[in-house]
Amino acid sequence: MRRPTRRYSILSLLKEARHGHSGWVEAWRKAEPRSSYDVVIVGAGGHGIATAYYLAKLHGIHNVAVLEKGWLGGGNTARNTGIIRSNYLRRESMALYGLSHSLFEHLSQELDFNVMFTPRGLVELAHTRQELAELSRIADANRHFGIKSWMIPTSEVHSLLPSLDQGSHKRFPLLGALYQPRGGFARHDAVAWAYARMASQLGVDIVENCGVESIIADGERIVGVQTSRGRIDAGTIMVAAAGESPPLLAPLGVNLPIEPVTLQAFVSEPLKPFLNPVVMSGAVHGYISQTAKGELVIGGGTDAYPSHSRRGAWPPIEDTVAAMLELFPFLSRVRLMRHWGGSVDITPDRSPLIGPAGPSGLYVNCGWGTGGFKAIPGSGFVTASMLATGKVPPIAVPFGLERFAAGRMIDESAASGVIH
Numbered sequence: 001m002r003r004p005t006r007r008y009s010i011l012s013l014l015k016e017a018r019h020g021h022s023g024w025v026e027a028w029r030k031a032e033p034r035s036s037y038d039v040v041i042v043g044a045g046g047h048g049i050a051t052a053y054y055l056a057k058l059h060g061i062h063n064v065a066v067l068e069k070g071w072l073g074g075g076n077t078a079r080n081t082g083i084i085r086s087n088y089l090r091r092e093s094m095a096l097y098g099l100s101h102s103l104f105e106h107l108s109q110e111l112d113f114n115v116m117f118t119p120r121g122l123v124e125l126a127h128t129r130q131e132l133a134e135l136s137r138i139a140d141a142n143r144h145f146g147i148k149s150w151m152i153p154t155s156e157v158h159s160l161l162p163s164l165d166q167g168s169h170k171r172f173p174l175l176g177a178l179y180q181p182r183g184g185f186a187r188h189d190a191v192a193w194a195y196a197r198m199a200s201q202l203g204v205d206i207v208e209n210c211g212v213e214s215i216i217a218d219g220e221r222i223v224g225v226q227t228s229r230g231r232i233d234a235g236t237i238m239v240a241a242a243g244e245s246p247p248l249l250a251p252l253g254v255n256l257p258i259e260p261v262t263l264q265a266f267v268s269e270p271l272k273p274f275l276n277p278v279v280m281s282g283a284v285h286g287y288i289s290q291t292a293k294g295e296l297v298i299g300g301g302t303d304a305y306p307s308h309s310r311r312g313a314w315p316p317i318e319d320t321v322a323a324m325l326e327l328f329p330f331l332s333r334v335r336l337m338r339h340w341g342g343s344v345d346i347t348p349d350r351s352p353l354i355g356p357a358g359p360s361g362l363y364v365n366c367g368w369g370t371g372g373f374k375a376i377p378g379s380g381f382v383t384a385s386m387l388a389t390g391k392v393p394p395i396a397v398p399f400g401l402e403r404f405a406a407g408r409m410i411d412e413s414a415a416s417g418v419i420h
């Protein structure tokens with residue numbers, strides 16, 4: 001099934017330029033939907049597409065369609081700020097995000113595509129005693145679980161971040177930081193493209209502009225989906241449609257506890273390199289990194305009300321800019337070049353939903369909120385195994401929907417939110 005990968009040299013790039021760029025091979029096939037598949041995945045975001053790749057690659061299930069109502073990665077996957085880390089508070093989260101982080105280390109080689117994984121380190125600043133205590137608690141949990149992340153004193157923060165304002169007048173004085181040296185970022189859309197290209201080569205159909213309107217059940221079993229391009233039958237269906245998952249499951253009597261909220265991000269004009277690690281601060285409420293090109297990638301808190309809109313309100317923009325100036329006052333005259341929003345799918349405990357839902361054969365992978373980009377390889381790996389075997393792998397069991405009824409929340413509100 002696998003098509004040969006075409007490689008390009010500088011010479012072939014120049015030749016293509018001379019011929020008006022007419023000879024490029026499509027990265028993934030523009031598939032037409034067929035009437036039935038073994039597995040249908042709803043949503044070609046990172047989680048849907050990675051699951052399809054691992055299904056084909058590791059489990060030999062190639063008769064798979066990923067149905068996307070818009071374009072590949074057009075949801076949150078290509079709208080995020082690309083931050084990758086695994087220093088969460090709960091052991092369930094550390095296991096899942098830790099697996100994902102380790103897969104990111106070799107993802108470019110695995111997918112034969114440069115996803116620009118850049119582990120320059122990640123520093124979460126503590127500005128209050130309470131924050132210091134909270135981050136120290138996370139560092140302790142990380143140490144017990146074997147996640148390489150620890151507290152560093154202010155002197156070390158300043159040597160990692162010489163441009164951070166050190167003034168004694170500060171409203172938010174620096175008390176220390178949680179540091180993960182292998183934290184960093186990757187290029188978000190490259191991750192989606194890389195998985196899509198490989199999945200397509202392995203025979204997966206990626207069908208864009210094909211919205212799923214409803215999920216069809218026959219008694220207690222799932223049998224297919226009704227789409228904007230007709231009915232498609234499948235015995236196994238996974239919904240990975242982020243904040244748009246709940247309305248697809250509600251008619252089947254499954255209520256997903258997900259609230260959609262707008263989250264915005266910003267990119268500045270390029271500057272000379274001054275910022276090596278990613279810097280995050282819960283108290284000032286913002287985070288910042290600098291790309292290889294020199295642009296600053298900046299984010300902050302979510303908008304204050306539920307919304308499916310991808311256009312955010314003004315106050316979070318002002319708050320985020322103020323937060324950055326609190327940390328780096330010399331940025332005051334830097335211009336922001338771009339700004340955008342995504343609608344993130346927040347659960348009550350800030351942890352994702354992975355597992356069976358409702359009629360037999362139906363699964364969900366959603367609720368990733370503000371921090372699901374970093375989880376794409378790990379979640380895809382785990383959910384592919386779940387779909388292939390019908391058994392939920394131990395690492396995913398705690399993330400099942402039943403945790404809310406049973407009161408077994410995986411509360412990550414201290415280690416997520418603005419700390420993506």
Ligand SMILES: Cc1cc2nc3c(=O)[nH]c(=O)nc-3n(C[C@H](O)[C@H](O)[C@H](O)COP(=O)(O)OP(=O)(O)OC[C@H]3O[C@@H](n4cnc5c(N)ncnc54)[C@H](O)[C@@H]3O)c2cc1C
Nearest residue numbers: 043045047069075076077080081083212342371372373374
């Ligand atoms: C501004 C911003 C910054 C962020 N920063 C970070 C970060 O730094 N690090 C991090 O780890 N995470 C970050 N995130 C969160 C991260 O982007 C998401 O958690 C992650 O992308 C979720 O991936 P997904 O595949 O679940 O959803 P999505 O990428 O949203 O994919 C869902 C797909 O389903 C499709 N869909 C919806 N309904 C239907 C339907 N009925 N039929 C067919 N298709 C449908 C949508 O069009 C979409 O393409 C950020 C998010 C935003 C918005």
